[in-house]
Amino acid sequence: MDLVWYVSYGANTDAARLDCYVRGGAPGGGARANPGCRDRTPPRADRPVWLPGGVYFGLESPMWGGGLAMLDPDLPGAAPARAYLVGAGQFSDIAAQEMYRSPGRGPDPAEAVGAGRAVLGEGRYETLLHCGDMDGLPMLTFTAHWSSREVEHTPPSAGYLRVIGAGLEAAHRWGPVRTAAYLASRPGAAGGWSAEQVRSVLAG
Template sequence: MNSVRSIEPGAGGGPSPGRVWYMSYGSNMYLERLACYLAGGRPPGAARGYPGCRDRGMPAASVPVEVSGAVYFATESPVWGGGRAFYDPGAAGRVLARAHLVSAGQFADIAAQEMYREPGADLDLSEVLARGRAVLGEGRYETLVCAGQLDGLPVLTFTAPWGIDEVAWVPPSAAYVRFLCLGLLEAGAWDAETVAAYVASRPGAAGYWTARAVGELIHGSGPGGTVV
C-alpha cells in the first residue's frame, strides 16, 4: 500500500510556480479519465469529449492525499447524468483525494474544460496563493482553492462558490461513482472496502448508494445504478 502524503497547511503566497499539485477529489482521480482532459478524448460512460491541454503530457507524479473538509454530490451533470462531486473545505470531515503534479498551464487548461471553456489561457493564481481561495465566476468549478503545500508546491483544486448546505444534493450515476472508486483504488492507499464505504457515505450518495452496491460496482458484479 502507498502512504498517504501529508499536506502542509497554508496557501504560501509568493509568485506563481511553474508546477502545481492538482488535487482531484472526483473522477479525475483516475488517470485514464484524467488523460482525456490532458490529451483529449471522451471517457467511457461520458456524454461528451474534451479537447485536451496545450501540454498533453501525463502528470509527473500522482500521490494519495487526505485533507479536511467534505465532498458531496450536487447539480446535474450533462456528462454523466446525476450529481457532480464538489469540495467544501470549510465543512467538517475528511476527504480522500489524489494530487497530480502538473504544470501551471495544464492546471489552467483542466480548469477551463471543467468550466466548459476553451483551454489555452493561463490562470492568475496570485489571489488563490495569497488567500487560499479565488472566485473566478458564479458557476460550478469556478472557485479555486489552495488546500496547502506539498513538497514546497501549492495543492490546488476547484469547486463551487456555494457551501455543502447551500445546494440540493443529487445522487451520482453509476459511471461517475465507478471512476471515483477506480481513482482512489489506483492511488494505492485505501482498500476496496474503505473506498466503497467512503463514497457511499458522501452527502448526495448516502441513502441512494450503499457500500455494498458501490463495492459490487467496483468489482464489476453489480448492474449500473445498483441502489437502495
C-alpha cells in the same frame, strides 16, 4: 510559478480520466470529449493526499449524469484525494475545461495561491482553492463557491461512482469495501446508494 499540484477529489482521481483533460478525448462511459491541454505532457508525479473538509454530490453532471462531486472545505473531517504534479499552464487548461471554457482561457493559479481562494464565476467548478504546499509547491483544487447546505444533494450515477472508486483505490491503495463505504457515506449518495450497491458497481 512553473509547477503546481493539481488535487482531485472526484473523477480525476482516476489517472485515465485525467488523461482525457491532458491529451484530449472522452472517458469511458462519459457523454462528451475534452479538447485536452495545450501542453500534453503527462503528470510528472502523483501522490495520495487528504484535503480539509468533505465531498458531497449535488446538481447534475453533464458528463456522467446524476450528482456531481464537489468539495466543501468547511465540512468536518478530511477528504481523500489525489495530487498530480503538472505545469501551471496545464492546471489552468484543466480548470478551463472543467469550467466549460477553452484551453488557454483558464484561470491564473497565482491568484488563488496569493489569496487562498479565488472565485472566478458562479459555476460549479469556478472557485479555486489553495490547499497548502507539498515539496515547496502549491496544491490547488477547484469547487463551487457555495457550501454543501446551500445546494440540493443528488445521488451520483453508477458510471461516476465507478471512475471515482477506481481513482481512490489506485491512489490510496484501498480495497473495494473501504472505497464503497466511503462513497456511500457522502451526502447525496447516502440514502440513494448502499455500500453493498456501490461495491457491486465497482466490481462491474
